Amino acid sequence: MTTHQTLIFATGNAHKVHExxxxxxxxxxxxxxxxxxxxxxxxxxxxxxxxxNALIKAKAIYDExxxxxxxxxSGIAVxxxxxxxxxxxxxxxxxGKQAVDNNALLLQNLDGITERTARYIAVICCIVDGxxxxxxxxxxxxxxxxxxxxxxxxxxxxxxxxxxxTKTVADLPPSVKSxxxxxxxxxxxxxxxWKERYQ
Ligand code: IMP
Numbered sequence: 596m597t598t599h600q601t602l603i604f605a606t607g608n609a610h611k612v613h614e615x616x617x618x619x620x621x622x623x624x625x626x627x628x629x630x631x632x633x634x635x636x637x638x639x640x641x642x643x644x645x646x647x648n649a650l651i652k653a654k655a656i657y658d659e660x661x662x663x664x665x666x667x668x669s670g671i672a673v674x675x676x677x678x679x680x681x682x683x684x685x686x687x688x689x690x691g692k693q694a695v696d697n698n699a700l701l702l703q704n705l706d707g708i709t710e711r712t713a714r715y716i717a718v719i720c721c722i723v724d725g726x727x728x729x730x731x732x733x734x735x736x737x738x739x740x741x742x743x744x745x746x747x748x749x750x751x752x753x754x755x756x757x758x759x760x761t762k763t764v765a766d767l768p769p770s771v772k773s774x775x776x777x778x779x780x781x782x783x784x785x786x787x788x789w790k791e792r793y794q
Contacts, residue, residue, distance in 0.1 A: 599623045600793065602721075603632060605652040605666035610749035615667075617773040617783045624789060626665065629656075645670065645682055646729055649720035657722045665785070669717040669777060671751045673738060675708045681716075684750070692751050698742055701754060707726070711738040713755065713779035719785050728788065732780025739763060748772060 604626035606612060612628045619625065638655045642648040645668045652666035670684030680687035680701065688696035705711060711737070719730040735759040745755045745765030752764035757775065764772055773779055 598794075599625065599727075600663070601625050602663040602665045603656050603661045604628050605638070605656045605664055607634075611667060611669075611778070613783060614773060614776070614778055617769065618779050619786065621754065622777055622786060623794070624786065632661075640666055640668070640682075645716055645718035645731075646711070646720070648682060649718045650727065651731065652729075653720040653722045663723045665719060665721045667717055667719045667778065667781065669715065671713055671715050671755065673705070673711070673713040675710050675712075676704060679704075698751060701738065701751065702742070703738065703739070705738060711740075712736075713738050715751075715755065717777040719781045719783040721785060730781045730784040730788065732777040732782070732784065734775065734777040734780070736760075 600623065602624070604612065604615065607629045612626070615626060627672050634656070635653075638652050640648040640651055642651050648668040649666045651769055652668065653664045656770045657664045658668070668682070671682050672678040672681050680697070684697070686692065714736065716730045717736040721728045721730070734757055738754050743763040743766050745753055745763055745767075746771055747767065748764045754764065755764050757764065757771070760767060760771070
């Protein structure tokens with residue numbers, strides 16, 4: 596018999612909550628965000644890998660007495676920039692800056708560079724009763740040279756064209772992202788593990 600289960604999702608990012616809601620739609624698994632549990636303490640993400648930062652976020656919540664916690668750390672890695680912005684994607688243009696600033700800086704740093712391959716990376720950390728597991732997803736593509744006008748997605752989406760497409764993620768239907776993105780792949784792997792282990 597399978598029952599409905601709820602995990603705490605250690606994120607304050609409303610876009611991630613929305614996308615993961617679409618990815619998990621139809622399953623008997625749901626997530627409560629930090630907002631849902633009235634979490635206000637800042638979590639300092641000072642790890643030097645996606646895995647380390649995902650673990651920091653999940654552990655901070657788990658250590659406060661939550662039995663089932665999941666977190667996700669993600670970013671975009673550009674080959675011509677030796678993997679930057681990578682784990683610094685959210686604060687590429689500086690702490691407190693917006694996506695529009697990060698996008699402008701990325702375009703500036705790629706100015707004149709024709710080799711523009713990049714990938715989104717998402718790493719999930721799941722802690723249940725002290726057992727830690729990681730799940731990773733990647734989405735290959737390239738960076739355009741002008742910001743697209745599309746309003747879909749968030750972050751670097753107006754600059755990223757996934758392999759096999761001709762439009763940026765901001766211009767593609769949301770279903771493309773919820774089926775094929777780095778986050779979709781990581782959460783699909785997590786869902787399979789969860790089903791096998793806990794349902
Ligand atoms: P985190 O919340 O610390 O994991 O930072 C994630 C950052 O990576 C976001 O703020 C974005 O800058 C970037 N990022 C991760 N996933 C996506 C995505 O799906 N689209 C666009 N930007 C993303």
